[in-house]
Amino acid sequence: MNKLFKVLGPGILFASTAIGVSHLVQSTRAGMLYGYGFLGAIIIINILKYPFFEYGTRYAAGSNESLIDGYKRLGKWAIWSYFMVMIVSLFFVSAAVFQVTAVFMKELFQMEDVGYTFLPLLLIIGSCYLILALGKYKFLDQFIKVVGIAMIICVTVAFIMTFSKDDVITSEQFNAPELWSLSTIPFGIALLGWMPTAVDLSTWNSLWTLEKQKISGYKATVKESTNEFALGYGISAVLAVLFLALGAMLVYGTDTVIISSSAGFANQVINLFTSAIGEWAYYIIAIAAFCIMYGTSIGVLDGYSRALKRTSEVLFFKSKEAGEQWYLCALTITAIGGFSICYFLNGNPQGFLLIVDVATILSFLFAPIVAVLNYQLVVRKEFPEEHRPHLIMRLISLLGITVLSVLSLVYVCYYFGAFN
Structure with missing residues (x-):
């Protein structure tokens, strides 16, 4: 247990x-619109x-x-590929998270009528x-654990109590949407793009793992570190299913209209x-929802800033530490970039869901690139043989790369009208 607490952090931070x-937006919306149709896909x-x-x-x-x-060791093409992926996704992903958090803040503190x-x-x-x-x-590591535990308890209690309620009354006018149709492709890609999150965020795990070892003074083994991450990932996967189930059990098949406006949808989720x-x-639910989104905002701002800082150091400073001022500079770029996207899309009545969908779709389209880079790093000869993934993990990796590539190709073909 002592070793567990020394290692515990990066995996829980990933889950939170x-x-x-x-989860709060995409999984819940999938359950509301399609019931359990996307359960297997998730x-x-x-x-x-x-x-x-x-x-x-x-x-x-x-x-x-x-x-x-590691990307630099694969070649300049690899590190530049990641850099371009990160720069493109950075602004939209951070904007989506900031916007959703602000929406839940409005609902919690009833800020619809504020002057600005x-x-x-x-x-x-x-x-x-x-x-x-x-x-x-150090603060992020401590704060996120409290927030994550609160949300886990909240979602689990809501799920259990939902089973004790009477079944919802299905509307006579309800027509189940067709799951396997061309019109479902954009939503499906958006849902899976961030399920559980974007693949390019895997660099954050590595940065957080190194930072955890630095502040704790404990050098965890590969097994200890990967087991801790598996715990966090498992929690995230289970909660994704629970959010979908809540939407399916409480909304799907009823006369409830799914609200597309930011404040309306946030209120619908809380309700x-x-x-x-x-x-x-x-208010307990509203606070819990706001806290988990606030924790996500901090995690995204820190993760992208660390990734931007380290990538800049590798590309422009020959991997040397550029100093603390570069982290602050990266924080500033990420914060201003996310705000700018939200500002320019504010006049669009569908702006809330548009930001979310664009961010998740971009993440999905970039996923095969990052997946290939990560796989190459852990199977190359330079990586210690005792730390390389076992055969089953490798097979799942190859299957994952294939599936992600095919789905990305399907979406590109759909976007350019190849199926018309």
């Missing part, structure tokens, strides 16, 4: 970061993506360097920036839980 937009994609996230932890623990440093539209968004980004600039990873537990729990 993942249990954000992909389970399968969690299995197929697992190796690529685990390789981030495995490589860091086995080589004492991050995936980003972007006040909640600025409060979210500004406070996360200050926490990371002053407290850095899902209160309808299961009771109206008395509204």
Whole structure:
């Protein structure tokens, strides 16, 4: 147990970061719209993506360097490919997370009538920036554990109590949407793109693993590190299923209209839980939902900033530490970039879900590139043989790369009208 607490951190931080937009928004929306239609897809994609996230932890623990440093060892094409993927996704992904967090903040504190539209968004980004600039990873590691445990308890209680309720009354006018149709492709890609989160975020695992060892003073073995990550990943996967089930049990088949506006959808998600537990729990649920999104915002801001800092060091400073000011610079770029996307899409009535869908689709399209890079790093001869993944993990990896590539190709063909 003593060793567990010394290692515990990066995996739980990953889970808490993942249990954000992909779960609260995408999984819940999938259950509301399609019932259990996407249940199998969610389970399968969690299995197929697992190796690529685990390789981030495995490589860091086995080589004492991050995936980003490893990409450079594969060649300039690899590190530049990752850099381009990260820059493109950075702004949209951070914008999606910041926007969703601001929406839940509005609902919790009833801030719809505030004089300045972007006040909640600025409060979210500004406070996360200050926490990371002053407290850095040590505070993040402690804060995220508390937030994650609170949300796990909340979702589990809501799920159990939902089973004790009477079945929802199916509307006579309800027509089940066709799951296997061309019109479902964009939603399916968006859902799976961030399930449990974007594959390029695997670099964060490696950076967090190294930072955890640095602040704890304990050099964990590869087995200890990967087991801790597996625990966090498993929690994330189970909660994804629970969120989908809540949407399916409480909304699917009813007359309830899925609201596309940001405030309306956030309120709808919160009401899902209160309808299961009771109206008395509204503020408890609202606080829990806001806290997990706030924790996700901090995690995303820190993760992208660390990745941007390290990538810049590898590319432009010959892998040398550029200093703390570069981390603050990366924090500033990520914060301003995320806010800018939210600002320019504010006039769009579908802006909330548009930001989420664009971010998740980009993540899915980039997934095969990062998956290939991660796989190459842990099977190459330079990586210690005792730390390389076993045969089953390798087979799942190859299958995952194939599936991710095919689905990305299907979406590109759909986008350019090849199926018309």
